[in-house]
Amino acid sequence: MKITSAEFITSAVAAQGWPRDRLPEIALIGRSNVGKSSLINSFTMRKALAKTSSTPGKTRTINFYSINGEFRLVDLPGFGYAKVSHEERRSWEGMIGEYLSERQNLKGAFLILDPRRDAGEAELKLYDWIEGFGIPVSTVFTKIDKLSKNQLASRLKVLKKIIPAHEAVLFSATTGEGKLDLGKKICEMISAPPPRA
Ligand SMILES: Nc1nc2c(ncn2[C@@H]2O[C@H](COP(=O)(O)OP(=O)(O)OP(=O)(O)O)[C@@H](O)[C@H]2O)c(=O)[nH]1
Ligand SMILES: [Mg+2]
Numbered sequence: 672m673k674i675t676s677a678e679f680i681t682s683a684v685a686a687q688g689w690p691r692d693r694l695p696e697i698a699l700i701g702r703s704n705v706g707k708s709s710l711i712n713s714f715t716m717r718k719a720l721a722k723t724s725s726t727p728g729k730t731r732t733i734n735f736y737s738i739n740g741e742f743r744l745v746d747l748p749g750f751g752y753a754k755v756s757h758e759e760r761r762s763w764e765g766m767i768g769e770y771l772s773e774r775q776n777l778k779g780a781f782l783i784l785d786p787r788r789d790a791g792e793a794e795l796k797l798y799d800w801i802e803g804f805g806i807p808v809s810t811v812f813t814k815i816d817k818l819s820k821n822q823l824a825s826r827l828k829v830l831k832k833i834i835p836a837h838e839a840v841l842f843s844a845t846t847g848e849g850k851l852d853l854g855k856k857i858c859e860m861i862s863a864p865p866p867r868a
Contacts, residue, residue, distance in 0.1 A: 702784075704728075
């Protein structure tokens, strides 16, 4: 996929703030600090389009980025950020749940995982939760530059037994590896019939 334009559209904390048109959307979901915002920057070749940080919990709103004027990548706040209050966590879950359950534009989601960590109950629950809304989910293993080929192969063997990772995309925001595969998956998702009519 050739990227001709990439722009930040808006941030939202609730449905009133979502863009009002019919452009298809692909959501990025995963633990805090896993690299969701970095993936957007790397994929679009725009260094600072999405704000990133080495401290977890950087993205706290739902952020919409328009790509080629054809579809939007939607950066969701990460979950599992230990330092937030119970109340704040509930509000995040509410915000993401509202988006996943009600957003008609949503054509697919990427569950972003760091292959150095074990996929735990939180990831599995999330995978099932998204699928339960009738949204196609694809797994992306990111930060693969941090592992050798052998390490990656053995980690994937373990992880694929835990998490549904059929045709997982292997990605690195640092090297740009996996961008072609990611683009292909996005094309598949946006050209498929609406997941829920
Ligand atoms: N080596 C390497 N570092 C990465 C990669 N992707 C992200 N990082 C680093 O990981 C940290 C977190 O990246 P973010 O993109 O801010 O993570 P996020 O998932 O958006 O985090 P939240 O907004 O807190 O949910 C930053 O320090 C990035 O530079 C990658 O592919 N390779
Ligand atoms: Mg982020």
